[in-house]
Amino acid sequence: MLLVAPAVVFFVILFIVPVGTMIAFSFFRQTSTGDLAPALTLANYARLASVDLYRTVLFTTIRVSLFTTIGAMLLAYPVALVMVRGNAIVARLLAIIVIAPLLVNVVIRTYGWRVILTNSQNGVLNWILVQLGLDPVRILYTEWAIVIGSVHVFLPLMVLPLAAALGKIDPYVEEAARTLGGSAWDVFRKVTLPLSVPGLAVGSTLVFSLTSSSFVAPALLGGNFAKMLGTLVEEQIMSVFDWPFGASIATVLIVIVLAINFAYVRLVERRFPTRITPVM
Amino acid sequence: MGGTLGRSAPLLYAASALVAVFLLAPLVVPIAISFSDTPFVTFPPKGFTLRWYWKILNEPEFISSFRFSVMLAVIATLGSLLLGTPTAIGLVRYQFPGRAAIQSLVLSPLVFPMLVTGIALLRLFTSVNSQSSLLNLTLGHILVTVPYVVRTVSSSLALLDPSIEDAARTLGANRFETFWRVTRPQIMPGIVAGAIFAFVTSFDNYPVSMWLADAVNIPLPLMIFTLTSRFFDPGIAAIATLMILVSVALILIMERVTGLRRAMSM
Numbered sequence: 432m433l434l435v436a437p438a439v440v441f442f443v444i445l446f447i448v449p450v451g452t453m454i455a456f457s458f459f460r461q462t463s464t465g466d467l468a469p470a471l472t473l474a475n476y477a478r479l480a481s482v483d484l485y486r487t488v489l490f491t492t493i494r495v496s497l498f499t500t501i502g503a504m505l506l507a508y509p510v511a512l513v514m515v516r517g518n519a520i521v522a523r524l525l526a527i528i529v530i531a532p533l534l535v536n537v538v539i540r541t542y543g544w545r546v547i548l549t550n551s552q553n554g555v556l557n558w559i560l561v562q563l564g565l566d567p568v569r570i571l572y573t574e575w576a577i578v579i580g581s582v583h584v585f586l587p588l589m590v591l592p593l594a595a596a597l598g599k600i601d602p603y604v605e606e607a608a609r610t611l612g613g614s615a616w617d618v619f620r621k622v623t624l625p626l627s628v629p630g631l632a633v634g635s636t637l638v639f640s641l642t643s644s645s646f647v648a649p650a651l652l653g654g655n656f657a658k659m660l661g662t663l664v665e666e667q668i669m670s671v672f673d674w675p676f677g678a679s680i681a682t683v684l685i686v687i688v689l690a691i692n693f694a695y696v697r698l699v700e701r702r703f704p705t706r707i708t709p710v711m
Numbered sequence: 712m713g714g715t716l717g718r719s720a721p722l723l724y725a726a727s728a729l730v731a732v733f734l735l736a737p738l739v740v741p742i743a744i745s746f747s748d749t750p751f752v753t754f755p756p757k758g759f760t761l762r763w764y765w766k767i768l769n770e771p772e773f774i775s776s777f778r779f780s781v782m783l784a785v786i787a788t789l790g791s792l793l794l795g796t797p798t799a800i801g802l803v804r805y806q807f808p809g810r811a812a813i814q815s816l817v818l819s820p821l822v823f824p825m826l827v828t829g830i831a832l833l834r835l836f837t838s839v840n841s842q843s844s845l846l847n848l849t850l851g852h853i854l855v856t857v858p859y860v861v862r863t864v865s866s867s868l869a870l871l872d873p874s875i876e877d878a879a880r881t882l883g884a885n886r887f888e889t890f891w892r893v894t895r896p897q898i899m900p901g902i903v904a905g906a907i908f909a910f911v912t913s914f915d916n917y918p919v920s921m922w923l924a925d926a927v928n929i930p931l932p933l934m935i936f937t938l939t940s941r942f943f944d945p946g947i948a949a950i951a952t953l954m955i956l957v958s959v960a961l962i963l964i965m966e967r968v969t970g971l972r973r974a975m976s977m
Contacts (some may be wrong), residue, residue: 434801435813438794438857442816445854449831450823456834506733509726516716517724527962528731534958534965535738536915538932539951542939543737546744546752546948553753555740583737586730615719637822644824647917651939661826665921668830678834681827688824 450685457679467674475679485663489683492659495574495649496642499581500589503638504631506582507589511630514590515597533587541651544580545571548652576652577659581642588641589634596630597623632699640688660684738955745948752945763949773950776934783845783930784913787852791909794853795860796902800894802861803868821858828855829922836923844925851923852913859912860905867901868894903968911961 460470479485510529514522532540547555548571557567570576600623608618642648646661653659660680668677716723740754748758767773795817802814820828829851836847871894879889895902920930929937935954939947 434797434805435817438798438817438861439813441794441854441857445832445835445850446820446828447816449835450827452838453827453831453834506730509723510730512716513723513727517720517727521724521727525727525731527966528734531958531962532734532738534911534915534961536932536935536954536958537917538935538939539741539954540737542935542947542951543741545939546740546754547737549752553751555736555754558754583734586734615717640822640824644826644918646826646921647936651936661918664826664830668833668922674834677830681824681830684824684827688822692822 453678454682454685456675457682459675459678461673461675475676476683478676479679479683488658488660488663491574491657492643492661493687495577495581495657495659496639498574498578499585499642500635500639502578502582503586503589504635506586507593507634511590511593511597511627514594529587529590532583537584537647538651540584541580541647544576544583545651548576548579571652572654572656574653574657577649577657580648580652581638581645584645584648585638585641588637589631592633592637593627593630596627596633600626629699632695636691636695639691643687644684741948741951742955744945745952747945747948749945751943752948756945763945764953766944767946767949767953770946772929772934773938776929776931779928780914780931783848783852784910786849787856787913788906788909790849790853791856791860792902792906795857795905795909796864798857799861799864799868799901800890803865804873817861818858820855825855825916825918829919832919833922844923844928847923848920848928848930851919852916855916855919856909856912859908860902863905863908864898864901867898871897900968904965907961907965907968 455469456467457475458469458471458473459467460472460474462468479489510525514525514529516522517525549555549557550567550569550571552558552561552567554567554571556570560567570579604626605618605622608622609615613621643659644661645659646665649657649659649662650665653662660683664677664680664684667673667680671677744752744754744756745763746759746761747753747756748760748762749756798817802810802817832847832851832854841847875897876889876893879893880886884892915932916930917932917936920933924930924933935947935950938950
């Protein structure tokens with residue numbers, strides 16, 4: 432008991448109390464002098480939901496997080512399958528390639544995407560398109576640029592739980608399905624895919640939560656043209672100094688993350704008693 | 712061993728190769744560009760020069776940020792180990808009321824949006840008038856790195872037979888001696904893995920640092936972020952290359968110490 436006491440004190444003072452205070456702030460009102468008045472108002476939330484500009488940001492955040500999650504699932508599946516069942520050397524190499532980007536700074540990785548997606552002819556993607564005789568595209572500073580960058584940043588968090596889930600599937604179950612006459616596609620759709628749902632769910636929960644509250648990718652790849660809640664909250668607190676409004680945006684981020692995690696527990700954990708520990 | 716992928720194997724290998732290209736592209740492209748002998752970033756790179764490396768290594772802002780980030784990461788890692796290791800031992804070895812709740816509490820910064828943790832801390836430090844950015848950043852970084860230490864040390868401890876510790880105690884060692892001479896050497900892989908995670912998390916942290924840094928103490932990720940919007944020459948690509956080399960070194964250390972995949976699943 433004494434062993435855990437310092438950590439508990441530390442977390443209460445630096446985590447529970449500040450987060451609680453911040454949530455309380457979101458119901459405050461800022462007076463014209465910049466002072467904060469405890470007003471118990473929902474005005475800050477109403478503003479986020481009713482002002483067009485802010486509502487757009489909210490929807491962009493949800494859309495980008497959703498597309499990033501779907502993109503990560505599609506890319507993660509073949510990789511996870513090869514990591515678990517493929518040739519041992521290829522699997523090991525692939526594991527390193529998947530995990531390595533996690534250890535490279537997010538700013539650096541996002542910078543790499545800026546160079547690749549640059550709208551002018553100097554961009555790598557446009558250079559390739561022109562070489563292929565195609566028209567260059569304008570993709571930087573759009574939601575798609577954020578989705579691409581975010582899939583890259585969070586893909587390992589989808590691959591690792593998925594690989595863990597696939598690794599737990601008894602190969603004989605699939606073997607049996609095949610023996611009983613199922614085609615490769617049938618076996619995948621009716622046996623492998625359903626059994627890998629716990630891994631996909633953990634991965635999706637992580638990817639969606641992290642994308643929705645990210646800052647670096649939307650700031651560097653979306654700029655002023657595709658804002659997300661993360662960039663909006665930074666602007667409101669650091670430039671506008673509107674603490675109550677900033678706190679309400681932060682609270683919305685907490686609600687999004689809690690809702691996703693709650694949905695995960697309700698939908699998946701109860702049906703699949705074996706838990707896949709999320710990584711990182 | 713050919714694997715058990717069946718007839719769809721070629722398709723899966725091809726898809727994985729494409730994903731590998733996608734994962735490596737934003738790391739390889741800046742490396743190629745960092746040697747480009749052009750005054751601006753362009754692809755394909757032209758010529759060969761090392762002058763961008765020379766330029767950034769003589770950029771005082773870059774050097775001081777790098778130093779500051781290393782110092783911050785070292786302090787935060789030590790703090791995290793001091794706070795996290797006893798917590799892990801308490802949680803794994805002893806049963807007490809509220810144990811599960813405390814475990815969720817100390818692991819919660821992992822799932823809680825870090826950006827929001829940073830905002831909450833900024834508000835706290837402003838309200839208690841704590842103006843030392845080094846102290847504020849250190850506390851913030853310890854908060855978000857402790858969960859890694861708790862988790863890696865816990866999984867090391869779970870593999871350890873508690874009766875060995877009981878034996879040490881029966882043979883007359885006190886609690887601390889038992890920890891230092893019996894438990895510690897055996898949970899070392901967990902401590903090292905936790906330390907590496909803590910160091911990397913602190914060194915790379917953006918979403919907490921962005922709220923707590925001031926004009927003097929600017930952690931490296933923030934500095935690089937600022938530089939990307941100020942410089943358009945391949946100097947940033949040279950910084951990126953150096954940072955990628957640091958990451959490669961860390962990956963090799965991790966692979967040696969615990970094995971990368973094992974470390975990631977701790």
